[in-house]
Amino acid sequence: MNRSIQKNLIVFFMVFILTAAGLTREQKQQYVECEMFPIPESTHNGSGYTAIEVGKDGNIYVGTAYYGSSAHLVRFNPRKLKWDDIIDAHKITRETGTGLDSQSKFHAKILVDADGTIWAATKQGNENFIERPEFGENPSGYPGGHLFSFNPKTNQVIDHGILRKQEGIMGGSIDKKRKKLYYWSDPKQHFLIYDIETGSLKDLGTTGGSPRYTAIDWKGRVFGTGRPGIIWMYDPETDRLYDLIVKIEGPGQYKDPYAMVASSDGKKIFACAIGGEYVMEFDLSTICFTSASEDADGFIICRHVGKSYPENEKKQGDQHTGVLGKDGCFYFPNVIDKTPYLMRYNPEKVRVECLGIIRIKGNPDLKPLYAQGACTTTDGTIYMKFISAGAGKLMPYSIVRFNKLSTKPGI
Amino acid sequence: MRKISFIVFSILLITFSSIFCEEIINFALDILNLPFPPYQRNVVKLIEAPNGLIYGITSAPGNSSGRIFVIDKNYKTHEINRLPDDVLQVDSVIFNPDITWTWDKTRRKIIALDKSGTLKVYDKNGPGKEILKIAGTRPYEPQGFQISRAFVQDTTGNLYTAGKDGIMFKFNPETLEIKKLQAKLPAIKGREPWASLDAATVGNDGTIYLGTFDGYIASFNPETGTLINLGKPLRQQRIQSLVFFNGIVFGIGGESDGLARWFIYDPLTKGFNLGGTLKKKENKLIYEPVNTMIATNKGVIIGSFSGRLGSLFIIKTEKEK
Numbered sequence: 177m178n179r180s181i182q183k184n185l186i187v188f189f190m191v192f193i194l195t196a197a198g199l200t201r202e203q204k205q206q207y208v209e210c211e212m213f214p215i216p217e218s219t220h221n222g223s224g225y226t227a228i229e230v231g232k233d234g235n236i237y238v239g240t241a242y243y244g245s246s247a248h249l250v251r252f253n254p255r256k257l258k259w260d261d262i263i264d265a266h267k268i269t270r271e272t273g274t275g276l277d278s279q280s281k282f283h284a285k286i287l288v289d290a291d292g293t294i295w296a297a298t299k300q301g302n303e304n305f306i307e308r309p310e311f312g313e314n315p316s317g318y319p320g321g322h323l324f325s326f327n328p329k330t331n332q333v334i335d336h337g338i339l340r341k342q343e344g345i346m347g348g349s350i351d352k353k354r355k356k357l358y359y360w361s362d363p364k365q366h367f368l369i370y371d372i373e374t375g376s377l378k379d380l381g382t383t384g385g386s387p388r389y390t391a392i393d394w395k396g397r398v399f400g401t402g403r404p405g406i407i408w409m410y411d412p413e414t415d416r417l418y419d420l421i422v423k424i425e426g427p428g429q430y431k432d433p434y435a436m437v438a439s440s441d442g443k444k445i446f447a448c449a450i451g452g453e454y455v456m457e458f459d460l461s462t463i464c465f466t467s468a469s470e471d472a473d474g475f476i477i478c479r480h481v482g483k484s485y486p487e488n489e490k491k492q493g494d495q496h497t498g499v500l501g502k503d504g505c506f507y508f509p510n511v512i513d514k515t516p517y518l519m520r521y522n523p524e525k526v527r528v529e530c531l532g533i534i535r536i537k538g539n540p541d542l543k544p545l546y547a548q549g550a551c552t553t554t555d556g557t558i559y560m561k562f563i564s565a566g567a568g569k570l571m572p573y574s575i576v577r578f579n580k581l582s583t584k585p586g587i
Numbered sequence: 588m589r590k591i592s593f594i595v596f597s598i599l600l601i602t603f604s605s606i607f608c609e610e611i612i613n614f615a616l617d618i619l620n621l622p623f624p625p626y627q628r629n630v631v632k633l634i635e636a637p638n639g640l641i642y643g644i645t646s647a648p649g650n651s652s653g654r655i656f657v658i659d660k661n662y663k664t665h666e667i668n669r670l671p672d673d674v675l676q677v678d679s680v681i682f683n684p685d686i687t688w689t690w691d692k693t694r695r696k697i698i699a700l701d702k703s704g705t706l707k708v709y710d711k712n713g714p715g716k717e718i719l720k721i722a723g724t725r726p727y728e729p730q731g732f733q734i735s736r737a738f739v740q741d742t743t744g745n746l747y748t749a750g751k752d753g754i755m756f757k758f759n760p761e762t763l764e765i766k767k768l769q770a771k772l773p774a775i776k777g778r779e780p781w782a783s784l785d786a787a788t789v790g791n792d793g794t795i796y797l798g799t800f801d802g803y804i805a806s807f808n809p810e811t812g813t814l815i816n817l818g819k820p821l822r823q824q825r826i827q828s829l830v831f832f833n834g835i836v837f838g839i840g841g842e843s844d845g846l847a848r849w850f851i852y853d854p855l856t857k858g859f860n861l862g863g864t865l866k867k868k869e870n871k872l873i874y875e876p877v878n879t880m881i882a883t884n885k886g887v888i889i890g891s892f893s894g895r896l897g898s899l900f901i902i903k904t905e906k907e908k
Contacts, residue, residue, distance in 0.1 A: 308872060311846045364875070381895030382894050384896045417625065469624075471620065
């Protein structure tokens with residue numbers, strides 16, 4: 177064979193192989209589509225955090241962040257695709273703080289009571305974590321985060337006042353049976369118990385951690401991230417906080433979780449960490465109290481049940497939120513090199529899988545990068561809240577809807 | 588010529604003193620881990636025993652008992668059952684967070700102010716001998732006794748604290764004689780009931796430095812009975828702790844629901860130097876109030892902050908400026 181023909185054949189063969197490989201990869205690339213509903217621009221300046229929950233009325237309640245100004249609680253009606261502004265924090269508190277001293281975030285998880293009452297709480301923004309000028313030296317200072325309730329039947333908003341002087345309110349779990357709200361304060365990380373019936377507040381002291389999420393189990397015990405390597409637990413029976421040292425079962429090193437949710441039966445907690453390599457499963461039946469741990473009250477076992485990122489990726493990414501689906505699976509986004517994957521952990525099969533790259537329906541050029549909060553409706557639809565960010569075209573601060581994603585049992 | 592020498596000397600003294608102060612400001616604060624569970628880490632007293640060891644005592648929360656520990660030379664803590672034999676231990680007093688107490692110079696007597704502000708002396712376990720009720724009441728407060736949180740001892744062993752309206756009392760633990768002094772803690776008119784003695788320390792020359800609930804610092808000469816108001820270094824209420832250290836008074840203050848802030852008072856320049864919020868070496872804030880501090884004879888400060896996860900801290904100044 178002529179040398180030049182031989183050379184051309186090799187080139188042709190290589191081009192064919194590379195094209196075929198590219199096509200195969202493109203075909204393999206899975207997407208999971210969602211609809212985007214931008215949050216009204218007048219109520220935020222581009223971000224918001226864990227404050228999202230579905231109400232008993234089927235509406236989605238969202239807390240916004242408006243740095244240096246007034247945060248809002250807004251409501252999305254999924255049937256009419258309509259937004260309502262429910263609470264303008266400064267308007268209702270008549271506060272006029274600016275910068276650090278403003279009620280600029282509804283950060284804590286929105287809580288929904290058995291009667292449908294919506295509970296939301298504010299905190300400061302623009303924090304200077306080293307000097308904390310909103311404390312003490314500044315004559316006006318940050319007054320402290322307010323607790324609000326909203327009754328969807330009467331449209332009445334009540335300001336229940338400041339829970340802890342000069343501190344913001346974070347976290348959030350509700351015990352509907354005992355009529356108690358559980359929060360922690362920022363920056364001192366104190367565990368706060370608000371009694372809905374009496375309107376009284378109890379402070380159990382510092383937790384030692386700043387968990388954005390807290391989980392409540394079938395016994396009404398509340399869990400959160402404490403000091404490094406420790407999960408704290410509040411037990412309503414003894415009315416005190418306990419520190420539990422985490423013992424890992426499975427591969428890898430323990431990383432303090434960020435998002436955590438209780439399982440359907442309330443006997444386990446599923447969690448993921450920012451930059452965490454593994455999905456975590458805390459087995460609440462393993463809690464044991466022992467004096468063997470010098471500076472804690474006992475132990476809890478956490479199992480690393482699977483890698484938190486897709487098989488085709490080589491490293492873990494950003495995991496800022498997680499939610500329990502109607503199917504009992506744990507759903508969380510994982511952003512790796514600006515590619516947002518939606519992951520699912522199936523606790524029955526003890527399997528983590530990637531559902532695909534999150535893509536906005538009708539806007540494939542938008543990349544929803546950082547989900548900060550999520551909730552699940554009764555039909556298994558999952559809503560996630562993404563801040564204004566993007567690789568390329570900037571995505572507006574929005575909630576997105578994965579229609580009936582968690583209705584069927586996980587595969 | 589003498590006048591010029593005096594001026595030059597004064598300038599040199601002030602310059603040297605401010606250099607010294609700058610060096611002091613660059614301190615490093617480390618946390619010493621306490622091997623106690625949450626709620627049992629509230630160290631309310633630190634003492635340096637004649638044997639050079641530092642002992643610490645935690646208050647008893649709820650149904651738990653208090654703890655006693657010793658800090659070794661590597662700053663590790665070890666729990667022990669009892670204080671050394673030559674130190675009086677009255678459990679009902681030393682583990683009770685509502686009682687202000689101290690030892691006399693022999694450490695064989697405990698002098699205490701109980702919840703109602705009555706001065707008592709203990710020389711063994713038991714109810715203690717009542718000396719005098721010195722506390723006043725605070726208006727507008729439901730359980731408003733004006734109870735000082737500190738005693739201070741002069742070089743001869745007399746103890747001082749403050750009672751009603753900030754009036755200073757001198758107590759001789761040997762004779763059990765108590766004397767009401769002319770000196771009063773600083774307070775603006777009307778706030779005398781809040782002029783309690785919350786912190787105190789003694790300088791090398793015997794001058795006593797006092798810190799009040801309302802945040803004032805005063806110097807007190809035990810020989811003359813003269814008390815001088817040195818001012819209020821922080822905007823917040825409450826001086827939490829004072830310690831005399833390398834020729835200066837190192838203080839921490841702030842409200843219990845605020846943030847602890849530190850300051851220095853330099854007796855040479857008669858000036859305050861503010862240090863800002865209390866931070867760990869890695870620039871993380873300490874959020875809880877400080878209970879107690881001591882300066883060891885090795886030139887370091889050991890202190891404790893309170894709360895459910897309270898712990899010890901150690902402050903070492905940097906050698907280089």
